[in-house]
Amino acid sequence: MNLFSRPGAITVTSNKWLTPYLEQEMAALGYPIDERFVTGVRITGTLTECIRLNLNLRCASQVLYSLKSFKAANTDDIYRELTGFAWEDILPDDLYFSVTSNTSNPTINNSMFANLRVKDAIVDRLREKRGSRPATGAELTGAVIHLFWKDDQAEIFVDSSGDSLARHGYRKIPGRAPMLESLATAVIMASKWDRASPFVNPMCGSGTLAIEAALMATNTMPGLFRNNYAFMHLKGYDESVFLNQRGILENQIADAKGLRIIATDYSAQAIVNARKNAAAAGVDDLIEFSVCDFADTQVPPGKAGVVFFNPEYGERLGAVSELEAVYRRIGDFMKQQCKGYTGYVFTGNVELAKKIGLKAAKKTTFFNGPIDCRLLEYELYAGSRREPAQSA
Numbered sequence: 381m382n383l384f385s386r387p388g389a390i391t392v393t394s395n396k397w398l399t400p401y402l403e404q405e406m407a408a409l410g411y412p413i414d415e416r417f418v419t420g421v422r423i424t425g426t427l428t429e430c431i432r433l434n435l436n437l438r439c440a441s442q443v444l445y446s447l448k449s450f451k452a453a454n455t456d457d458i459y460r461e462l463t464g465f466a467w468e469d470i471l472p473d474d475l476y477f478s479v480t481s482n483t484s485n486p487t488i489n490n491s492m493f494a495n496l497r498v499k500d501a502i503v504d505r506l507r508e509k510r511g512s513r514p515a516t517g518a519e520l521t522g523a524v525i526h527l528f529w530k531d532d533q534a535e536i537f538v539d540s541s542g543d544s545l546a547r548h549g550y551r552k553i554p555g556r557a558p559m560l561e562s563l564a565t566a567v568i569m570a571s572k573w574d575r576a577s578p579f580v581n582p583m584c585g586s587g588t589l590a591i592e593a594a595l596m597a598t599n600t601m602p603g604l605f606r607n608n609y610a611f612m613h614l615k616g617y618d619e620s621v622f623l624n625q626r627g628i629l630e631n632q633i634a635d636a637k638g639l640r641i642i643a644t645d646y647s648a649q650a651i652v653n654a655r656k657n658a659a660a661a662g663v664d665d666l667i668e669f670s671v672c673d674f675a676d677t678q679v680p681p682g683k684a685g686v687v688f689f690n691p692e693y694g695e696r697l698g699a700v701s702e703l704e705a706v707y708r709r710i711g712d713f714m715k716q717q718c719k720g721y722t723g724y725v726f727t728g729n730v731e732l733a734k735k736i737g738l739k740a741a742k743k744t745t746f747f748n749g750p751i752d753c754r755l756l757e758y759e760l761y762a763g764s765r766r767e768p769a770q771s772a
């Protein structure tokens with residue numbers, strides 16, 4: 381059974397609420413969606429398709445290829461089912477593998493126990509067939525097997541990604557409260573930014589939003605920053621397919637002549653880090669960095685520009701009362717300095733957002749880890765009216 385040529389069900393997972401943006405990416409790549417969930421989509425394809433998906437998706441977390449669905453009341457059922465599966469056809473001789481899971485079953489209160497049973501089943505099967513024991517561990521650097529188990533319904537997958545695709549591989553220095561790269565991509569996709577007009581990012585921190593904007597404008601895919609994926613550690617993997625896909629990505633990088641991306645932060649260290657991160661992503665020459673208070677950010681005149689804020693929101697950094705004044709000043713800055721732009725504030729605190737004092741034209745829900753967040757959109761037409769105590 382060569383999974384690289386056998387069509388099967390592929391589940392592409394994403395962080396909560398990123399599915400609409402993941403769907404847009406899948407549509408652009410030409411994959412019809414069979415089913416959608418809060419945290420991903422299901423399509424039909426081969427493991428060769430998984431290679432392309434891993435290299436091309438900005439909003440995804442894992443690309444999972446389904447091996448089998450079965451009923452399992454307890455972990456003994458899982459062990460029995462999986463010792464009967466022909467792992468020797470999928471996993472190579474010289475093997476290191478790990479097991480991950482997403483479980484919700486009343487017979488266990490720790491998913492590690494389910495992982496252990498899956499690992500034991502695979503090891504026992506391979507030892508019986510080959511007479512040798514494969515290496516196992518927690519590092520996702522080799523083959524990865526994933527168990528989804530809810531109530532009595534189980535599904536076992538090959539995780540073709542390994543380490544999460546939600547991190548785009550270029551960021552070396554995270555800084556304070558950085559955004560996850562897949563989330564930064566999705567909030568930009570949710571905006572009106574046309575990938576050619578100015579993109580202004582005061583309070584840029586480690587630079588995630590500005591860097592993701594530059595990568596999108598130049599059509600640079602995160603797959604170019606990564607050399608190890610779990611699909612590389614499966615039987616039937618042909619390196620020429622991966623190299624061919626990488627070659628396509630290299631050839632499609634576009635010039636973003638004339639584009640202005642401006643990123644500022646009052647922390648000199650944040651700007652040092654953001655520059656290094658941008659250099660690692662190969663887009664440092666596209667971003668104009670400077671150290672200043674956000675209110676001193678120079679905003680180029682223009683009609684279709686966007687200004688993006690991701691201020692602290694009191695959950696992790698900064699006391700809420702001090703932040704009220706900051707949010708008020710953000711409102712003043714957008715109103716006075718960003719005329720003709722569309723303004724965006726990504727925050728996990730809607731009460732603080734009210735202090736901005738402008739009426740949001742649109743509110744889009746996101747999650748930053750466990751924190752319920754909103755992307756607030758403001759039309760900053762000339763003469764934008766301040767509306768005190770408006771709901772954000």
Ligand SMILES: C[S@@+](CC[C@H](N)C(=O)[O-])C[C@H]1O[C@@H](n2cnc3c(N)ncnc32)[C@H](O)[C@@H]1O
Pocket residue numbers: 554555556557558559560582583584585586587588589644645646647650672673674675690691692
């Ligand atoms: C939540 S972090 C931004 C994280 C960023 N989106 C990232 O992915 O790394 C907020 C940033 O705002 C900066 N900041 C706070 N107050 C500021 C001010 N008055 N002027 C400029 N930057 C400020 C902080 O130094 C911090 O880097």
